[in-house]
Amino acid sequence: MYLREVELIGFKSFADRTVISFNPGITTIVGPNGSGKSNILDAIRWVLGEQSSRELRTVQMADVIFNGNENRPPLGMAEVTITLDNHDGTLPLDYNEVQITRKVYRSGEGEYFINKSPCRLKDIVELFLDTGIGTDSYSIIGQGKIDLIISSHPEDRRELFEEVAGVLKYKSRRKVAIKKIELAEQNLLRLQDVIAEIERQLRSLKRQAQIAQRYRNLQCKLKEIEIRNAWFTYNQLQGNIEDEKYLLNEKKKAYEELSKTITLIETQQEELYLKRLDYEKEVANQRDELHKIENDMAKLENELNIHLR
Template sequence: MYLKSIALVGFKSFGRKTELAFGSPIVAVVGPNGSGKSNVAEAFRFVLGEQSMKSMRSKRGEDLIWGGSPGLPRANRGAVRVVFDNADRLLDLDFKEVVIERVVYRDGQNEYLLNGTVVRLKDVIRLLAGANIGGSGYQIISQGEADRILNASPKERREMVEDALGLKLYQHKKAESERKLGETGVNIDKTKSLRRELAPHINFLRVQVEKIEKARELKEQLAAKLNEYLAREHAWISQEDARLSEEIRMHETELRKLSESVRAARGARGSSSDAALAGLQGKLAEREGKLAAARRESERLARELGRAEGALEANNVTVEAIVPVPHVRNFARELDATVSELERVDDIARVRSVLQDIRSRIKSFIEGLSGAAPVTNEEVKQQVKSLADSLARVREEETNLADELESLRKGIAEARESGFAAERDLVALEASVREAQSKLGGVRAARENIAEARRRFEEEVREGIALVGAAVHSWEKAEIPPGALSEERSVQEKRRRDIERLKIKIEESGSGSGEAVVKEFTQTKERDEFLAKELADLEASAASLKDIIAELEKTIDARFHEGLKLINEALKNFFTKLFGGGYVDIRFVASQEDTRIGGSLGRGARAYLYRTHFFDDAGESSALPRSRRDRRRAR
């Protein structure tokens, strides 16, 4: 690998593009003072990644850009590009030519390009370090650089040796690993801090989520119980409503029939029954009067007949001598006619009048007997027979009247009994009406209770929707097991009490839907899990970086000692050629002073201080003083 060319555009004093080609092994850039020779050397430092503005005789990045002249305005950017021949692939890129370019802008920003592709600074440093081109700058020896090398401290000397041995790549990797390890440690601390901050909140949210989960389980239980309860309750309400509606219809029909029967019974009792009873009672009173008169007449005729028979026997006369037979016959015929008329008379007053007339005739007949001419015995017998017949007819009439009275009494009793039966029937009908009305009222009250149960059912549905959402509608599709509607209501009441207890537990949890809390807990938990995973990754990365650093330290140390041995051999030959004898070597001594980068010393690693010894032909040695203290000791 060798340098082919360098191009400068807007860099320091090179306002226009300037390109220098290096076609031979040794190239000299000459010119008067102020012509830009040093700027070319600084351009090399710049393009190779130098970060110290002081080493490029500047204070800011803007100072590296062409500032302008009367003939050329100032530039907004300064760029340096170098081209390396990479045929031997010393640079770890699969290109024959490698172009490295660095651009600085007036805002201080830098841009690095590798074969036209924007890359990072560390990519450039790694690439160059692989070719033993480091940042110590020993490849570029400026004015006074030899004195700097001779007066370098052991640490600086080691860096030069390491640079020459191509250890910069490993050191850069080590420094990068240490930087990453430091950043990883910071990130670990940050991650742990974040997890510590999240822990109380996660615990709080976990408690809330547990409550929410418990409430959710309670709601699931409530939904299941509520759906079963509502399905059974709705079926029972529908069944009871249909049954009570049918009972109301039946009771109303029965009540209408009973009311019509009551009205008919009342109408019949108030007209024909009362009139019939009154007529029978009137006939009874009439027949009782007739019977009493007939009995009195019968008694009178019996007495008259007895007197007549007694007189007949006492006088012992012939009827023919006392009473004329024709006269007796006429009297008997008249009396018989009167009795016959009496049989046809219904009026009791008329009966009395006829009987009085008979009584008068008999009296007149008897009185006529005493003053009349004597009648024959035959006539008297005829008269007695006539009286006996009249008496028999009167007694028969009395019997008939008694039978008629008995019949009337039975009729009245039957009429009264019929009236009483009608009254009883009416009372029974009225009682049936009242009973039917009571039953109808009870059924209507029961139906009112069913209506209230339906309103309560609808309220329970609304409460269920408010508590468990749309899941409560599952009751509409639920199947009722056979015989469920015939179970005791106490079983359904127990279900309702269980539901009320679940509602109280859910209300006591006070978690509501909890979606926001669950979402926050999930997000926070995922964040904590992510941090835990990141922490594990960081700790694994830190362990890996420590292993890498340890391996790099071993590699650097091994290569350094191998390289130092080779350097001493080359230095010995070179020294002999220069001075015609003697020899020189570079030795190192162990020290606990913190003269190296502090990262490795903090872990108890050793630092090495180097001293260069020169031996003359007499075998005496001298060493380059490594510090002012060494110089004082040397004096």
């Protein structure tokens, strides 16, 4: 694997798009002071994820954006892309060519890309573990860094050897795994507490369920009793209704017979009344006849008395 190309847009002194190509082997960049040689190294360090403004020789991260000059206004964004030849498969990606891109805006927002696909800084750091390339690696050694390595503590030199030997990646993964295990153990403890609480609630719910079941059983028995009572009352009422119907029918029959008798009596009364009228008329006629006879007799007696004198 080797660095094939660096593309800079708006990074520090590189206002315009600048592409620097490299060939396998040793490449030397020469130029007068202030021509931007160190800015190229800063760009490579930056695109690999450098987060220290001091390492980039700036006050804040936004200072890597071209700040303008007497001929050019300031830009709003800086972008750096490096292209790596990966034919030997050093990077764990199925690509012969790998591009890493980083962007930063005046607002402070930043973006990372691997082969033009958005990613996280963590993805880039993990990609270069044990390759000897990275922000904390010794692939980029600035001025005074060699003396610092020589005078460093044995632990720091050990870390350097572990990185070169390819151990650092596994130590990093081991640290992550330990953290995950610790987190899992904490989650397990919390889960045990949750399980204990659930079991307590479950016991309470079982007791409540038993009480509810007894209540339902009593409700069913009560309903059965109510149904039996209702059925008994219904049958009793039905019997009473039949008895009342029978009595009503008998009374109806008696009423009908009585009505017939009353009608017959009324008819007979009417006939008797008519006969009475006839009798009274006949009596009146007889009285008139008797009165006439009595008058006639009186006349005859008077005549008889006259003749007897």
